Amino acid sequence: MKAVNDDLLDELMSYVREAAAEEILPRFRSISSDSIRAKTVADDIVTDADIASERAMSKRLEARLPGITIVGEEAVSDDPSILGHLADAELAAVIDPVDGTWHFAHGTPMFGSILAIVSGGRTIAGIIHYPVLGDCLVARPGKGAWHVAADGVRTRLSAATAAPVNEMHGFIPLHMFAPDLRSKLAPRLLKFLRVTTWRCSAWEYRMLATGAMSFCLNESLKPWDHAAGVLIHAEAGGYAATVAGEAYRPSMTEGHLLTAPDETSWHAVREAISMDDL
Secondary structure, three states, rough: OOOOOHHHHHHHHHHHHHHHHHHHHOOOOOOOOHHHOOOOOOOOEEEEEHHHHHHHHHHHHHHHHOOEEEEEEHHHHHOHHHHOOOOOOOEEEEEEEEEEEHHHHHHOOOOOOEEEEEEEEEEEEEEEEOOOEEEEEOOOOOOOOEEEEEOOEEEOOOOOOOOHHHHHHHOOOHHHHHHHHHHHHHHHHHHHOOOEEOOHHHHHHHHHHOOOOOEEEOOOHHHHHHHHHHHHHHHOOEEEEEOOOOOOOOOOOOEEEEEEOHHHHHHHHHHHHHHHHO
C-alpha cells in the first residue's frame, strides 16, 4: 500500500475512537490501583486501559488490513523483537493506545491515542485522537494536516511561524537526558522564551502542529511517540530531523529528534542548544 485514501482514513479514525470509547474512557478517573503497573521504572506505567485498547485497535486493523504488522507499545514491551519488523514491513500499524498514561492514571485529561500507518519505512497516515475532547489530528503525505472535530468539521493546521530564538516556546524533557547532558543543556534553555515538557507526545505534537509551540527536542525515539506526530507536524508546515541532520524514519530508535517551524528555525534552535558539544 502506497497511500491511504479518504475512506480508509475515516475508517482508521473510527477504530481509534471506538477503542477509546470502549476501553479508555470508561476507566478514566475510575481505574483501580491494582490495574496500574510499573514497566521499566516507577513512573513508566501501564494500565488495563492501555492493554485493552491496544488489543481492540489491533483486532480491527487486522480484520480490515489482513497481513498488517502490528507494532504496539504494549506488545513491544512484552516482546521487544516486534520492533525489528517495522523497518521492512510492507504495511505496519504503530500504536500508542494511551499516550500520557501517567496523566490518565492520575485523572488528568492530558492523554491521547496515536496510530500511524507505515509502508516501506515511511508514515503514510498519522492519527492522534484525544478521547476526552473527542477530536483528532490527522495527516497523509501531501494532503495537509487537519483538525477533525468530534462532529466531523475539519480545519487545516499550521505550525508556528518563524521567530527569533528568544521568542520561541518549546518542549524539552530534560529529565530524560543522561545526568551529564542535563547539566550542560539546562543553562542553554535560558536562550528561549519558555521551555517545558508535558510528558505526553500526543499533546506536545498538538501544540506544535497548531502553532502554539515552536519546537521540541526529544531524547527517546519510540515510533509510537513520533511516527504520526512528525508527519502531522510536517504537513502543517513544520520541519523535523535528528540533530545529526537525518530525516526522521519510524524505524529510528536512537538519536535526538528536533522539530521546528521550518528548516531555518531548526538550524537556529540547534545552534542555540549547541548540540555538537553535548
